[in-house]
Amino acid sequence: MKTRQLRLKHLIMGLAMAAFFLTSIGSIWSGYRMNVDSIKENSLETNRVYAQKLATTASAYLEEAFQILGYSADHVETIIDDEAALDLETDRLKMQNNMFNSVIVTNADGLVLSVSPPSVDVKGKYLTSSGAQEALAKKKPLVSKPYEGITGRLIIFISYPIFSAKNEYLGMVAGTIYLKEKNVFNLLLGEHYYHDGSYVFVVDEDGRIIYHQDTSRINDVVIKNKAVQDVVAGKNGAKLVTNTMGVEMLAGYSAVPLAGWGVVSQRPLEVALEPSFDRVKDVAIKAIPIMLVSIIILLWTAARIARPLQQLATLTEESLDSRNVEGLKSVRSWYFEAYYLKSALIRSLSFLQGQVSYFKDQSTTDPLTGVTNRRTMDAMLAEWHKNHLMHSIILLDLDHFKSVNDTYGHAVGDKVLQFLAKNMQAVARENDICCRYGGEEFIILLPNTTVEEALIVAENLRQRLANTNSPCGRPVTLSAGVAEYPLMAKTTEALIEAADGALYVAKQAGRNQVKIAREHIIADM
Structure with a gap:
C-alpha cells in the first residue's frame, strides 16, 4: 500500500x-x-512604401528628362547647322543638373554632330548601337533597354526627336546613363536605409538589373525572382520571395510605367x-x-x-x-x-x-516609436468606415529626413522619429490616435473632427517641431496633408489618397506647411 x-x-x-x-x-x-x-507584415509594408516612393522619384526623373530634352530639341532645330552653338547647347545640357553622364546631338542618319563631354570620342561618328538605331527608327521620345555603346560602356539611352518647322525629322538630342559608373541613379535612389543586408535595385522590362548598390550585379537577369516577375508585369505590392542567391527576402516592389522599369526593395527575412x-x-x-x-x-x-x-x-x-x-x-x-x-x-x-497579453500588446504597437502600427490603424479606419463615423486624418512626413540619416546616422534618425512621435502625442487630443504609416510618414486619426479642427492640430504640431531642437541638434520640419471623411472621400483609401495629395502640394509649395485636401480648392493655414 x-x-x-x-x-x-x-x-x-x-x-x-x-x-x-x-x-x-x-x-x-x-x-x-x-x-x-x-x-x-510591417517589414513588407515598409518595403512596399519605400519601393513606391523610389518608383515615384524615378518616374519624376524620366518626366523631367523628357521635358529638358524636348525643350533643347526645339532650340537645336534652329542651330543644327551651327557647330559652335551645338557644342554650347550640349555642354549646357550636360552641366545643367548632372542628369546624364553624356549628351549628344545627331542628324537624321545617326551622325554625331556634338557631344559633351568632349572626352567621349564619338563626334563625327555614326551611332550603330541598338539603342541609338531604335531611337532613330521610331522618331519619338524613347528610353532604351541597356546596351553596350560604341565606347564599350553599358548604357541606357534617353532620346528626344528633333523636327523642323515643316515637321521634317532632323535627328535627335539624347542623354546617356552609364550603368556601371556613378550616375543619376546613385543620387535618386541611394542605398537602402537599413544597412543589414537590405538593398534596392531597379530592373528593366526584361528583368535585367539596371541599378544595384553592388555594381557587379548590374546587367544580371533576375526574372526568376517572384517580385521581379510581378513588377515587370506592371504590378505593385509586397511578398516573401527567394532571391537569386537563395536567400529568403521580404520584398516590396513598384512599377515605373513610363519606362517599363520596376523598383524592388528587399530585406533578409532572418534579419527582420x-x-x-x-x-x-x-x-x-x-x-x-x-x-x-x-x-x-x-x-x-x-x-x-x-x-x-x-x-x-x-x-x-x-x-x-x-x-x-x-x-x-x-x-x-x-x-x-x-x-x-x-x-x-x-x-x-x-x-x-x-505573457500572452504582453505579446499581443507588442503586435499592435510600432516597436520604434511606440505609437499605433499600420495594421491596427487600418483595422480602426475600417471600423470607422463601417460605422459611418465622421473623422479626419493628418498625413505628415518629415522634410528632408534622408539628409538627417545621411548626416547624423540612422541611430540619430531613429531618435528623431521617436521625437516626432512624442510631439504628436503631446498635441493630440484625448480621443486622437497617433500612428506610424511607414518610414518617416505618420498619420493622426481624429474621430468626430472636421477638417478645420484637424488643421489646427496639424499646425500646432508643425509649429512645435519648427521651434524645438530635435535629437540631431536642430529643429526638423514637417509637411502635412489634412482630409475629412465623408466630406472629401467616400472610402478609407480615397481619404488617404486625398491627404497624400495635399501633402504632395505642401512639399511642392516649399515644405514646412500644412495643406487641406479639397475637391476644387487647396487651402492652408
Whole structure:
C-alpha cells in the first residue's frame, strides 16, 4: 500500500508540472508567432512604401528628362547647322543638373554632330548601337533597354526627336546613363536605409538589373525572382520571395510605367526577425525567477494535495478492516483539497496569460516609436468606415529626413522619429490616435473632427517641431496633408489618397506647411 501511495503522489506532481510547462511553452510559442507575423507584415509594408516612393522619384526623373530634352530639341532645330552653338547647347545640357553622364546631338542618319563631354570620342561618328538605331527608327521620345555603346560602356539611352518647322525629322538630342559608373541613379535612389543586408535595385522590362548598390550585379537577369516577375508585369505590392542567391527576402516592389522599369526593395527575412528572437529570449530570461518560484509553490501544493489522499486511503483501509463505515464521512474534505489544486493551476495560467497579453500588446504597437502600427490603424479606419463615423486624418512626413540619416546616422534618425512621435502625442487630443504609416510618414486619426479642427492640430504640431531642437541638434520640419471623411472621400483609401495629395502640394509649395485636401480648392493655414 505504501508503494501505491508514492505513485499517487508522483502522479499528481507529474500532471501538475506537465500542465504548467506545456501551457507555458504553448503560450510563449503563440505569442512568438503573433510577433513574427506582425514583424513580417510591417517589414513588407515598409518595403512596399519605400519601393513606391523610389518608383515615384524615378518616374519624376524620366518626366523631367523628357521635358529638358524636348525643350533643347526645339532650340537645336534652329542651330543644327551651327557647330559652335551645338557644342554650347550640349555642354549646357550636360552641366545643367548632372542628369546624364553624356549628351549628344545627331542628324537624321545617326551622325554625331556634338557631344559633351568632349572626352567621349564619338563626334563625327555614326551611332550603330541598338539603342541609338531604335531611337532613330521610331522618331519619338524613347528610353532604351541597356546596351553596350560604341565606347564599350553599358548604357541606357534617353532620346528626344528633333523636327523642323515643316515637321521634317532632323535627328535627335539624347542623354546617356552609364550603368556601371556613378550616375543619376546613385543620387535618386541611394542605398537602402537599413544597412543589414537590405538593398534596392531597379530592373528593366526584361528583368535585367539596371541599378544595384553592388555594381557587379548590374546587367544580371533576375526574372526568376517572384517580385521581379510581378513588377515587370506592371504590378505593385509586397511578398516573401527567394532571391537569386537563395536567400529568403521580404520584398516590396513598384512599377515605373513610363519606362517599363520596376523598383524592388528587399530585406533578409532572418534579419527582420532578429528582434523577435531577442524579445522572446529576453522575456524567457526575465520569467525564469518567477517560474522557479511558481514551480516551488506548485510542488509544495502537490505535496499538500497528496497528503490528504494518503490519509484518505489509510482511513478507507482501516474502515474496511474495522467495519467502521462512519469514518468515511471525512472524505468530504477531499473536494476542499481539489479546490486548492485548481487554484494553483489558475495562478500559473494567470502568469502565462500575462505573457500572452504582453505579446499581443507588442503586435499592435510600432516597436520604434511606440505609437499605433499600420495594421491596427487600418483595422480602426475600417471600423470607422463601417460605422459611418465622421473623422479626419493628418498625413505628415518629415522634410528632408534622408539628409538627417545621411548626416547624423540612422541611430540619430531613429531618435528623431521617436521625437516626432512624442510631439504628436503631446498635441493630440484625448480621443486622437497617433500612428506610424511607414518610414518617416505618420498619420493622426481624429474621430468626430472636421477638417478645420484637424488643421489646427496639424499646425500646432508643425509649429512645435519648427521651434524645438530635435535629437540631431536642430529643429526638423514637417509637411502635412489634412482630409475629412465623408466630406472629401467616400472610402478609407480615397481619404488617404486625398491627404497624400495635399501633402504632395505642401512639399511642392516649399515644405514646412500644412495643406487641406479639397475637391476644387487647396487651402492652408
